[in-house]
Amino acid sequence: MTPTWRTARQWLFWFSVLAVLAALMLQVRSQLDKAHVALAFLLVVLGGSAVAGRALGISLSLTAFLVFNWAFLPPYYTFTISNPLDWLVLIAFLITGVVAAQLLEWRRQRAEAEEEAEALRRRDRLKDALLASVSHDLRTPLTAIKGIANEIWNGGDPGRAQVIEEEADRLNALVDDLLELSQINAGGMRISRALNTVDDVVGAALERVEAAHGAGRIDVRIDNDGTILTGEFDFTHTMRALTNLLENAVKYSPADSPVVLRVWREEVLLYFAIEDRGPGVSPDEEERIFQPFYRGTSSGIRTRGTGLGLSIARQLVELQHGTLKYERRADGGSRFTMSLPAGENL
Ligand code: ADP
8 A cells, every 4th residue: 555545544534533423422412511522532633643643633633623613512503602611621622632643743753763773773783793703704714824825935835725725715605695694684685586496406505515515414305295396485595595504404413413404395385494413502592593693602613604604594584485493303403494485386
C-alpha cells in the first residue's frame, strides 16, 4: 500500500468513528452530560493522533468541536450557545485535543530520532570492531610475509615462498570476507534466486572445502527418495554459506572424526545439516557465534579465523528467507542446520 493511500484510509476510518460516535450519542443525548460527550470525543482525537499523527488529531479536534457545539450544546443545531459557561467546556475541549495531538507528535518524533541514533550507534560499534579486527588480522600475516621476504632477500630458504603464498591467500580471504560483510550491511547484496539442484550446490561447496583442507573428510548423505532435490535459492550465496559451515566443521573437529552433511526436504523447505564431533559451542555462546568478529572459546589459538564466517553465512541465508541455527548434539559435537525454500523435485 502506498503511504498516501494508507493515510487516506486512516483519515477515513477515524472520521467515520467520529461520525458513528456522534450519531450514537445523539440517540441518548438527553441522558448525557457535557463531560461524557467531551471525553468520548477526546478518545477519538487521541486514537487518531496516536495512529496517524498531528494533522489528523487536530482536524478531528476541530470537527469534534463543531459537532459538539452544533448538536450537543443548547440551542441544538445552531452554532450559538445559550449558557456562556458552555464556551468554557468547548474551549477546554479544543485546547485539550490540540495539545494532546501535539504531545503525541513530539513523542513520535523523539521515538524516530532515537531509532536513528540507535542505528548509528550500531554502525559505529560495527566499524570499531571492524577496525580492531582488520588491524589485528592484517598485521599477523604481514609480519610473516615481511620476515620471510627478508630471509629470502638475504639468501635464506627459497622454499618458504610457499608460506608467503599461504599468508597472502589468508589476507585475500580476509579482504573477501570484509567486503562481503560490508556489502551485506550496506544493503547492497544482490540476490538472484533461481531453481538450483542440491547436487550442484553441494558439489561446488565440497570442491572448495576439499581444495583447502584435503578430500575424504566429508560424508554427504542426500535423502532424495529417487528424485533430484532442488531449491529456490541463490547459487553463489548458498554455496558460500555451505562452504563456511563445512570449513568450520572440518576446522573445529579432530582430523580423524567424521563430518556429515545431510540434505533432505520437508514440505516446502530444504534442510542442510552439517554435523561434526568437535568440542561444540558452550550454551552461552550459541547465539554470539553468529555475531560478526566473535571468535568462540573453542576456536583456540591454533585455528585461524576472523569470526566472520558464521555471521556471513547466516546473513546470506536470511537474505533468501532461510534460517541458520546451531544445536549441540546429544552425544557430542555441533549441528548447524540451514533451511531454504525448496523447489519442485525433478
Ligand atoms: P571463525 O571460524 O573465523 O572464528 P566463524 O564466524 O566461522 O569464525 O565462527 C565463530 C566461532 O564459532 C568460532 O570462532 C568457533 O569458536 C565457533 N564455531 C564455529 N563452527 C564451529 C564448530 N563446527 N564447532 C565448534 N565451534 C564452532
